[in-house]
Amino acid sequence: MATSANALYVLRLVLGGVRRRPFVPASTRAFSDSSYAPSYANPPSFLEADEGEYAEAAEFLPDREATDVSPVPWPTVFEHGQRRPHRPQPCDIVARLVASEKLKAARKVVEELKALHTPVQHRKVYREPALASLQPTEEGRRNFMFWMELFPARGATPNYRNLRREWEWVAHRILAENIDDPAFLIEVLELAGRKGLLNVIFPVFVVPLAAILPPHESEAVVARAIAAYRATCRPKSASKLGRGLASLTDVQVELWWNKYLRALAIVEHSEAALALLHSPPPGVRFQAWARSMVLGEDMSKKRRADVAKAKQASRRDSPLLQLIDSPPPDGDRRILAKYLQRVLDRTQHDLPHVGMLADTQRLLLMYRPELLPTLERWFTEPARESLVSDSTTVRQQWWAHAEVLRHGRAGDHAEAVRAFRRHFLWVGLPPTTVGAAELGLRPRRIPNKRIICSVLPSILALLSPAEREAYRKAFYASSRSLAPIFWPNRFTHLAFVRAEAHAGGPSAATEVVQNIVAVGQNPGLPAWTALLLSLMGRGDVEAALRLLDSMERRAPLTEKRRMPPPTGRTYAGLVRIAAKHGRISVAADLLRRYRKHGEVGGELGSLEAFFADVKRRGRTPEEIAEAERSQAAVKRELDRLDGDDLKPRIRMLFERQRHMESGEKQDTEAGKGVDVDEGRAGGRERGQRDTGPEQNAAGEHGDEKKSAFA
Known part of the structure; x- marks a missing residue:
């Protein structure tokens, strides 16, 4: 039985096992080759050089009939040059x-x-x-x-x-x-x-x-x-x-x-x-x-030495070394060079003090602002050879903390809060709209007690008195529900006491201390000292002395808690504030009490040197401090001036300085009745601020060896 070409074609499609060219009548073979070939833009030639033989053979083939089946087209997944079709899904x-x-x-x-x-x-x-x-x-x-x-x-x-x-x-x-x-x-x-x-x-x-x-x-x-x-x-x-x-x-x-x-x-x-x-x-x-x-185990000495060696090698080509190798004669610039040397020499487990890092940022912005990104990149990105995998996280947090502290020390409290929001999550603090800004997509980390103590004074400075009281109550109410890393410590209490002392005076600060005791917290020596200095600075000498008496005898606060005894720095702050306001007899009495109750050390020598300088110059401590500030202003102005404006401006500045120093000065009782040993007057310390510490409590970072009222 004769089989047609169509039947053979269908059979091959069904079986699919034989990969051969389907049968095509001889009459169409001469014309069907191009149908099986893939389409190319420039089809390659597959014939031999002598193509005349193929042309002659084609002439003897019979003509193709119109009824013959068309050959199968070349198989492709998609049409050439077309996009893949969309596949419908059940939930398309x-x-x-x-x-x-x-x-x-x-x-x-x-x-x-x-x-x-x-x-x-x-x-x-x-x-x-x-x-x-x-x-x-x-x-x-x-x-x-x-x-x-x-x-x-x-x-x-x-x-x-x-x-x-x-x-x-x-x-x-x-x-x-x-x-x-x-x-x-x-x-x-x-x-x-x-x-x-x-x-x-x-x-x-x-x-x-x-x-x-x-x-x-x-x-x-x-x-x-x-x-x-x-x-x-x-x-x-x-x-x-x-x-x-x-x-x-x-x-x-x-x-x-x-x-x-x-x-x-x-x-x-x-x-x-x-x-x-x-x-x-x-x-x-x-x-x-x-x-x-x-x-609580520490890394080995060898591992620490390896990290230090890697950090030393990574800073060889740093442009910051120019400020270290060739420090300028200017005082502030020499301080900047010294700070940079300390910052660059520290390793992961020996980071610089955050207060010094904040001062380094401030001085670098003042004199060489273009180098601040270089220092940040070096400080926050450890060397590849460093063996501490989390060192980048710790260093970035350290740098951000210094930035917050720098803005707070400069009095730019709104920018300090915004810097805190940029770098840290708002956790450990009650919610507030102060410093709210666009969050962005940068990574943020949780703060610790030290960072909270740095930003808390700036937050309180931006709140009204009623908002400060509500914020303080919310802080102490929510602190114990969080992790111990957020629990308030003595520097947290100090931030609240100092904020109220600046805004509302000693009475508001006393109320804050009483509220802290009422919620079961221990205010700590820094908070009591801030209250003492506030009382003395506002002229309430009797209340300050009564509070000092209670601290000396460690009067009970509760059944299980007593007041902390004063230290040498407590007496030093009181003596300087009393002398600054002209209360020399009170300062002398405090100095005698310091000899009796306080520890003997460098504070006593510095206080006696302070009184010796007062007695020698015949001026009040306030006048001494004003003259020193004026000298510093003259020096800063000289550093800034140059060119034709230099001589007249210098003459004007020195005339102003001479007028301030040779003005009407009356003899005061400075140094009278004070037992001062001139020979023991070692170093001399300058006048301090009314409210005590020159450093922010947040800069201490919980260090027991340092105090917030130094």
Whole structure:
């Protein structure tokens, strides 16, 4: 039985096993080759050089009949040069509505599909509406969670750069805008576990969650998020790929538990950290670094030397060295060179004092502002050879703290609060609109007690008296519900007492101290000293002496607490303030009491030198301080002047200086009745401020060896 060409063609299509050219009648072979060849812009020649033989052979072939079947076209996936066609999905209408920015209609369709128990296809296109609806409101949070539930889950992957670039800024934004809503942060962390994004979200969330949640609650949240990540990303397959992904998941889980243990140590939950260290989760081993943070161990001397060597090598080509190697003769510039030398020589575990770093920033902005970004980059980015992985975080926090302190010392309190909001999360402090600004997307960290003590005076300076009182009550009411890193200390109490002493006088400061005692807190010696100096500076000498008597005999405050005894610096501040206001007899009496009750040391010698200078010059301490300030002003003006304006301006300045020094001065009782040993007058210290400390209490950073009223 004869078989037609069409039947053979269909048979070959059905079988599909034989990959040969379909049968074509001989009459059409001469004309069908071009139909099987792929289309090229310039088709290559496949014939031999002598093409005449093929042309002659084609002449003897029979003509093609019109009824013959057309040859099969060359198979392609898509048409050449065309875009891949869109593949319809079961829930494609939702994706089309989202692409058309019709989010309300798309959400309504999703709700109807869920009501019909119809699964909705998870697609990456739903990330955009989720981020667009992310707002710090209840509705914005609900919309964000709704769309993120439709985002597809991803498998276990390393925390590579593109993944961090895509999601890390989202985590920082969520944290900055919703730090006052722990429930929403917990939902986001558990959602990240279900979607396979925990390796990006967890490092950003772990320390703030450990700070705002109790230890048992934060540990339960971490365990739930990790369990969700395991269920999503850890395959149960025994294949080589499955074993590799399971091993990667186990490594990531162990790393996250180590991060959580370090977070507990950072926020000072010592007991919870020790309990977790001794009872780790199954299959988790804590690293030596995490153990050292919990147990308080320090790095070895060799490791510290290696870090110092790496830092020394990294600064060889720094332009800052020009200010160090060739310091100018000017006084302030020499101080800048000295500070830069100290800052550049410090290593990770030997960072410079934050007050000195703030002064370095101030002087560098004054004389060489173009070098400030260079110093910041060197200070905040450690050398590659550094063995301390978290050194960048610590240094960035240190630099930001110095920036806040610099603005506060300069009296620019609004800028100090804005700098705090730029670098730190608003946690540990009651909410307020002071210094509110655009948050941006930069990373923020939790502050500690020292940073809070630095920004608290600026916050209080921007509030009205009624707002200050309400803010103080809210601060003490909420402090104990947070981690110990935010609990008030003696410098926190000092900030409140000093703010009220400046604004409302000694009576307001006394009320603040009484309120601190009433809430069960210990004001501490700095707060009592600030109250003493406020009383003496405002002229209430009798009240100041009565309070000093109570401190000397350690009068009881409560059943279990007594007043702290005064130290040498307490007497020194009182003596200087009394002498500055012309109360020489009171100052002499305080000096005698200091010899009787205070410790003998450098403070006594400096005070006696102070009185010796007063007696020698025959002027009051206030006049001495004014003359010294005038000399400093002349020096600064000379440094600034140059050119033709120099001589007349110098003459004017010196005439003003001579007039101030040779003006009418009457003999005072300075030095009279004071037992001063001229031979022991070692160093001489200048007059101090009325309210005591020349340094801000925040600059002390809780150092027990230093006082806030130095």
